[in-house]
Amino acid sequence: MKFDELDRKMRVYETAHDHCVLPGMYMIARIDGRNFTRLTKEVHGFEAPFDPRFRDMMIETVRHLMQCGFHVVYGYTQSDEISLLLDRETQTFQRKTRKLNSVLAGEASAKFSLLLGDLGAFDCRICQFPNAGLVVDYFRWRNEDAYRNALNGHCYWRLRQEGHLADAAAQALSGYTKGQKNEFLFQRGVNFNELPAWQKRGIGLYWEKIEKQGFNPLTGESVSALRNQLKIDLDLPMKEEYSSFIANLISE
Numbered sequence: 001m002k003f004d005e006l007d008r009k010m011r012v013y014e015t016a017h018d019h020c021v022l023p024g025m026y027m028i029a030r031i032d033g034r035n036f037t038r039l040t041k042e043v044h045g046f047e048a049p050f051d052p053r054f055r056d057m058m059i060e061t062v063r064h065l066m067q068c069g070f071h072v073v074y075g076y077t078q079s080d081e082i083s084l085l086l087d088r089e090t091q092t093f094q095r096k097t098r099k100l101n102s103v104l105a106g107e108a109s110a111k112f113s114l115l116l117g118d119l120g121a122f123d124c125r126i127c128q129f130p131n132a133g134l135v136v137d138y139f140r141w142r143n144e145d146a147y148r149n150a151l152n153g154h155c156y157w158r159l160r161q162e163g164h165l166a167d168a169a170a171q172a173l174s175g176y177t178k179g180q181k182n183e184f185l186f187q188r189g190v191n192f193n194e195l196p197a198w199q200k201r202g203i204g205l206y207w208e209k210i211e212k213q214g215f216n217p218l219t220g221e222s223v224s225a226l227r228n229q230l231k232i233d234l235d236l237p238m239k240e241e242y243s244s245f246i247a248n249l250i251s252e
């Protein structure tokens with residue numbers, strides 16, 4: 001069989017199920033560390049529940065994903081996950097989910113591994129939303145998840161420090177209400193409300209316009225130009241204020 005014929009024959013098996021996200025749909029990629037429970041605690045011994053070194057590696061991974069050829073409007077990270085809101089009109093890879101998922105997972109894994117100096121792999125899935133309200137709800141959902149993770153994480157590791165084995169600590173926690181978890185920490189000198197915002201709400205990355213002063217060598221005049229700069233926000237708002245913040249980003 002000639003190559004062209006073979007190529008035509010085989011290509012269909014590769015592309016027949018290529019899914020393209022419909023025009024007008026919002027796309028959010030969620031990228032999540034594979035087996036990071038083991039990687040963070042058994043292999044690399046990161047501080048638990050939160051290690052600023054791990055946080056910074058995640059932030060740098062998001063920064064890379066926002067600067068490697070995708071049109072990302074907003075990046076968000078908490079725990080071992082990253083969410084990227086793509087520009088609604090983006091045509092990258094003709095909106096093929098197969099390409100978006102594999103390239104984003106590949107870029108995240110490559111960058112994080114370089115930062116860690118060891119293998120760290122990520123998966124990726126694309127969520128598709130027909131309206132801005134659902135995009136706001138999505139980020140509220142991850143924001144609330146960060147809050148729950150932080151409260152549970154602080155209680156869990158305190159119980160472990162006090163000598164409870166993993167199962168016993170998880171079992172004890174499952175019976176506590178949110179108020180009891182706060183009280184549990186408070187009795188041990190930890191005011192949950194005063195813990196750093198990045199632990200409770202996650203971290204946002206978005207583009208800010210800043211004015212840069214330059215110099216025109218032809219006229220000798222100083223000139224100003226607007227530049228896009230990536231803002232890393234460790235102090236995101238919460239609840240309704242966070243919803244408004246996301247809604248504003250989308251409408252810009």
Ligand SMILES: Nc1nc2c(ncn2[C@@H]2O[C@H](COP(=O)(O)OP(=O)(O)OP(=O)(O)O)[C@@H](O)[C@H]2O)c(=O)[nH]1
Nearest residue numbers: 033034035036037040046047048049050051054079
């Ligand atoms: N020690 C430590 N662990 C962290 C930190 N941030 C996230 N993690 C851990 O990362 C893990 C993320 O959980 P999951 O994504 O649900 O679990 P996973 O083991 O990655 O499993 P899969 O995602 O299904 O592959 C949890 O065990 C978190 O405790 C950190 O700053 N320090």
Ligand SMILES: [Mg+2]
Nearest residue numbers: 032033034080
């Ligand atoms: Mg994970």
